[in-house]
Amino acid sequence: MHMSTITYHEDHVLWTERLPGGHHWSARIQRGAVLQLQSLGQNANVAFYCVNSEDKLERYNMPDSLKGQHTAFLSTGHILASDLGRAMISIVKDDHGWNDAFCAPSTVQLIEKQFGQQTFQDARNDMYRNGKDSLLLEMTKFGLSATDLSSTLNLFSKVQPDDNGNLSYVQADNTEQVIELRFEMDCLVFLSSAPHALDNSTEYAPADVQLSLYKALPLLDADVCRDSCHQNQRAFQNNNRYYALSA
Amino acid sequence: MTALVKLEESVLSEVCPAGEAWMCEVKKGQYFRIVDLEGNQAVDTLFISASNPEERYSATDTLAINQQIYLEKGTTLYTNFGNKIASIHDDNCGRHDTLGGACSCESNTVRYAHDTYPMHSCRNNFMIALSQHPIAKRHGLNVRHIGPNINFFMNVPVTSEGHLKFDDGISAPGKYVEIKAEMDLIVLISNCPQLNNPCNAYNPTKIQLIIREGEDASHV
Numbered sequence: 001m002h003m004s005t006i007t008y009h010e011d012h013v014l015w016t017e018r019l020p021g022g023h024h025w026s027a028r029i030q031r032g033a034v035l036q037l038q039s040l041g042q043n044a045n046v047a048f049y050c051v052n053s054e055d056k057l058e059r060y061n062m063p064d065s066l067k068g069q070h071t072a073f074l075s076t077g078h079i080l081a082s083d084l085g086r087a088m089i090s091i092v093k094d095d096h097g098w099n100d101a102f103c104a105p106s107t108v109q110l111i112e113k114q115f116g117q118q119t120f121q122d123a124r125n126d127m128y129r130n131g132k133d134s135l136l137l138e139m140t141k142f143g144l145s146a147t148d149l150s151s152t153l154n155l156f157s158k159v160q161p162d163d164n165g166n167l168s169y170v171q172a173d174n175t176e177q178v179i180e181l182r183f184e185m186d187c188l189v190f191l192s193s194a195p196h197a198l199d200n201s202t203e204y205a206p207a208d209v210q211l212s213l214y215k216a217l218p219l220l221d222a223d224v225c226r227d228s229c230h231q232n233q234r235a236f237q238n239n240n241r242y243y244a245l246s247a
Numbered sequence: 248m249t250a251l252v253k254l255e256e257s258v259l260s261e262v263c264p265a266g267e268a269w270m271c272e273v274k275k276g277q278y279f280r281i282v283d284l285e286g287n288q289a290v291d292t293l294f295i296s297a298s299n300p301e302e303r304y305s306a307t308d309t310l311a312i313n314q315q316i317y318l319e320k321g322t323t324l325y326t327n328f329g330n331k332i333a334s335i336h337d338d339n340c341g342r343h344d345t346l347g348g349a350c351s352c353e354s355n356t357v358r359y360a361h362d363t364y365p366m367h368s369c370r371n372n373f374m375i376a377l378s379q380h381p382i383a384k385r386h387g388l389n390v391r392h393i394g395p396n397i398n399f400f401m402n403v404p405v406t407s408e409g410h411l412k413f414d415d416g417i418s419a420p421g422k423y424v425e426i427k428a429e430m431d432l433i434v435l436i437s438n439c440p441q442l443n444n445p446c447n448a449y450n451p452t453k454i455q456l457i458i459r460e461g462e463d464a465s466h467v
Contacts (some may be wrong), residue, residue, distance in 0.1 A: 044421055057391065061354075061425070063348020064348055064354045066346060066360055066411055067347055067354075067358065068354065070410065070411055070412055071409055071410065072346070072405045072410065073277050081354075083353070084353045085352075085355075085357045102316070104305060104308040104310070107329050111433055145301065146302075146327055146328070147300070147392060150394045150395065151305075151306060153309070158421050160407060161316055161405050161406075161407055161409075162407055164317075165312040165316035166315055167310065167316065168314070184271050213411050231357050231358055232357075235357045238353070238356060238357065
C-alpha cells in the first residue's frame, strides 16, 4: 500500500541545486542521505547511474535489481542492488510510479534523429545534449570511462512492454512529481536530464529538475524498502556486514 | 550424445561441460552456433569487440534501439557505442533473455539464502576466465568489462504490468542459436551452474559450440 504521508527524511534541507533540463551532474552522496528529485516541468527524464564511491568497481546492477525483486521496473519499495549483493539505494518515494530500467541513455544519434542538432556554437548553453555522452563526461571526472558505464535507470520515465515484448514510451505530465532516493551506501552518482532514448515528443524540451539533499530518518521496524521482500532484507544484511564497524 | 552436431565447414567445434567457462574469438562474418545438447540449459554470454574491448554488447542499448525485450531470429545486437556487434542469424528455440543477467554468489545470498554463497555461479566463471584464459589476458579484460549479458535458451517472461519471473525453459535437446558476427568478437560464456531456480531445469548440462565461415568468406 502506498502511504504518501510517511516521510523518510528530516525536514531540514542540507542543500539544493537546480539541474536544468538536458544538463548533467555528479556528486558523492553519503549513506544515510535522501536525495530528492522534483520535476519542475512536464517532460522530465533523469538518466541515473551510481557506483560505490569507496570501491568504484561495485556498480548498480540492473539484472540483479530486477530479478531479486521480481519486477521489470523500479519504484517505491524497491532497491537499486549492486553487483555484489548489496543495497545501494532505496526508492522511498516515487510519484511517477514506474522508472524505466530497460533502456540505455539517449545517444547523440537518437537525439539528432528525434530533435535535430543544436550545437554550442548555434545555441550556447541551450545546445542539445544526450544522456550517454553526458554521463560519460561526468564519469570521466572520477577517472571512469565507457568500460565502467553499465546499465542505467531512467527516473520519471515509463517504458511499457506488451505481451509480445514490444516496448513503448508512455508520455506523462511529470510536473511537481517527486522521487526520493535513500542512500544505503556511499555512492558516486551521475545524472543527465536529457530526454529519454524513446522520447517521442516533437520538441527538445526536457524539464528542469530540483535536487535537494536531506538526512534520512532511522529505519522503522517495517521499512518500505528493506522489508518489502525477503530478498531486500538479505541485501540489507549484506550491507550490515559491509559496514560492520559503522554505526 | 545424439544431439551433437557435425557441420562440414566448421572451423571449430567444442563441447563445454556443465557449469564451466568458455571463450573464443569470432571474426566478422563468421557464424557462431551454440547447441543446447540436453535441453533447458541457460548459456550466459558476453560479446566484446576484439579491436576495442571498451566496446561491448549492451543489453540496454539493444532494448532501446529494437524497442523489444526478447531476442529472437533476426534480432540485431548492439554495443554500448550503438554499433551492430552481432545478429541472430538462425534459431529454433524461439526466444532468448537479456534481462536476467548472470547468477553470482553475492546475488544468490540475496535471492535465496546466505548459505548458497559457496555454490558455483556464472560470475565466478567469468572471473575464472578473466583471471586465466589466454584470450582474456591478450585483450587485457577484467571485471570492468562485465556488463548485463545474454542468456541464450533462458525464459524470463515480462508482463505489461511489469512483473518479471524466471520460468521453465522453452528449450529442448538439440535446440540451437546461430549468431553472425558483425565485428571481430571476443565471446565469453558461462555454461550456467545455477541449481536454485528452473533456468537449467535444476540439471545443468553440456553445450556444443561451433564456428563456421560465412557464405561470403574469402579464402585467401
